[in-house]
Amino acid sequence: MTEQPSLFLKQEWQDITVEYGLLESVGNFEFAMPKHSISVAFIPHDRVTWSVDGKKQTTALPAGSAFLYGDREFVWHHREKASEYVTLYLDSNYLKQMAIENDLSAETRLTHRVIFPDPMITQVAHWFKGELLNEGLGGNLFAQSLKNLLTVHLLRNYCESGMPKKKLVVPGRALDAVKLKQIQDYIEEHLAEEIAIEDMAALVPMSQFHFARAFKAATGETPHKYLIQRRMERAKVLLTVTQLAIAEVAYRVGFSNQSHFTTHFRKATGVTPKNYRLQCSLFV
DSSP: OOOOOSEEEEEEETTEEEEEEEEOOOEEEEEEOOSSEEEEEOSOEEEEEEEETTEEEEEEEOTTEEEEEOSSOEEEEEESSOEEEEEEEEOHHHHHHHHHHTTOOTTOEEOOEEEEOOHHHHHHHHHHHHHHHTTSTTOHHHHHHHHHHHHHHHHHHSEEOSSOOOOOOOOOOOOOHHHHHHHHHHHHHTTTSOOOHHHHHHHTTOOHHHHHHHHHHHHSSOHHHHHHHHHHHHHHHHHHHOOOOHHHHHHHTTOSOHHHHHHHHHHHHSSOHHHHHHHHHTTO
């Protein structure tokens, strides 16, 4: 039989699609994995049966095992307890673009490798799992940063092109004071909008990945963390000097969801927006 997930969540961001699945049924089934994707299995198993291109194997499955599905046919056949996974699909054109930007062949593609440890892939999968379970709490810029991090890691370690392998070298290009100020001004002017890393990178201009590295070198923070900090500072001002509803404050600093805004604000300040406003009013 073909197994159906007990819980299935899916979300798309630019150039990447992420799926989360919880599979509770056990026994025999046919569960084919998609080609040219990346997966992480979160629950350990003593025995699982799977096949590659029809050749079956029965092995253990350690927690956090990573899978890279290239052109091969990978199928799950037997499991003795529940399974939980994240599968990531990188757009092929994006992977090609990133390869070219890093002086690799445009034909670069994911290699095939299954059930192996890779802390970076596993951590990125955990972060994306949190994004799906928390309805995109981190925001679009966070997802784009994870995508870029994952892509460069794959290009460095798990891609092939049929050409002599080159070492991926990250240029040391920096953001000067003028360009940094330009980016910071752009962020301030667009705090209420959905800011994409590609938009900021285009102002410099740099590739998304190289921009993220240069921005952190210049500010000490990733673009995502810097943006959240600026939104929290703007929110503090609005909560202190206006009587805007908290939902309106959330909207004006780039959050369409008041719950997400409250979560970020509490993390940044230790109190909810409502309590922050009350505390400020005591000193007026």
